[in-house]
């Protein structure tokens with residue numbers, strides 16, 4: 001059968017998501033899920049829709065969610081496109097904007113799924129290295145640029161279809177200044193997607209840039225800040241003329257009736273979100289302080305996780321990950337080949353903010369390991 005599969009699929013390694021242990025097997029601090037239960041209104045909405053039966057197709061564009069989002073963000077409902085997780089949104093965008101044999105630009109290290117999406121599309125990814133302080137060089141927006149700037153560099157002259165930029169970024173948790181993002185968009189020959197998966201935990205967001213520049217789009221997810229990773233719901237904010245075209249690309253019913261109703265309820269409960277954010281940010285401060293006290297370099301995080309690198313190379317990040325795992329705590333051990341030429345080390349630990357108790361216990365274990 002593999003004779004018939006497209007070459008680019010055979011050649012790609014495939015995106016590997018973080019480990020999902022069986023329930024109760026480990027404390028999950030590895031995939032940036034929220035440790036708290038979602039707004040009760042979400043479960044009520046799911047029960048209500050289930051009670052009505054599920055024999056009918058859902059609204060094809062998730063109108064109930066678009067209307068709820070419109071009230072929250074002060075933009076018309078037709079500026080929103082619903083997705084089966086924001087990964088679905090990213091897939092739709094890649095299919096719509098990146099030609100086969102074309103090019104997708106991204107910052108490195110960031111979300112590795114972007115590269116997989118390019119590979120599925122039969123396109124190349126051009127990966128611009130962050131600076132050591134997680135700022136981005138100006139040529140992220142406007143080539144030409146030095147060869148040393150790249151982690152990956154395909155054949156020059158390939159058509160650039162789309163640029164992905166997560167703000168805040170994963171794994172660093174850091175943000176790029178808004179003025180610089182706008183300048184990138186203005187100098188780019190293609191659209192710019194700002195992946196705001198973590199913006200609910202940040203000090204600001206880029207939603208107003210969608211009005212300022214016709215090249216800017218924003219993706220959001222309910223997986224992190226709304227405690228709904230299991231629901232699979234994300235959305236795009238873009239100009240209505242763009243949304244109209246993207247609707248042609250998506251699966252006809254990409255979001256189901258349960259998730260549309262649940263997502264509308266979730267986004268409608270902004271009081272829940274604000275309170276959850278307050279808790280996560282307080283715990284994040286403890287996580288950051290204690291990791292720094294243990295000697296790790298930890299950038300100020302604008303997300304629900306921190307990026308922890310020990311400057312002493314004799315301290316093995318992998319050994320810490322394995323020790324924590326053996327003690328029932330799962331964090332994310334990340335390796336970014338090539339990053340060492342900028343940062344000195346190519347790996348590190350990405351730790352999701354848990355409840356206060358989970359976070360303290362994880363920190364106690366790390367402290368014990370190091371002593």
Ligand SMILES: *Cc1c(COP(=O)(O)O)cnc(C)c1O
Nearest residue numbers: 085086087111166197221223234
């Ligand atoms: C978690 C994450 C997503 C995906 O979110 P889903 O809605 O669960 O698909 C997208 N981008 C980044 C940077 C993420 O970390």
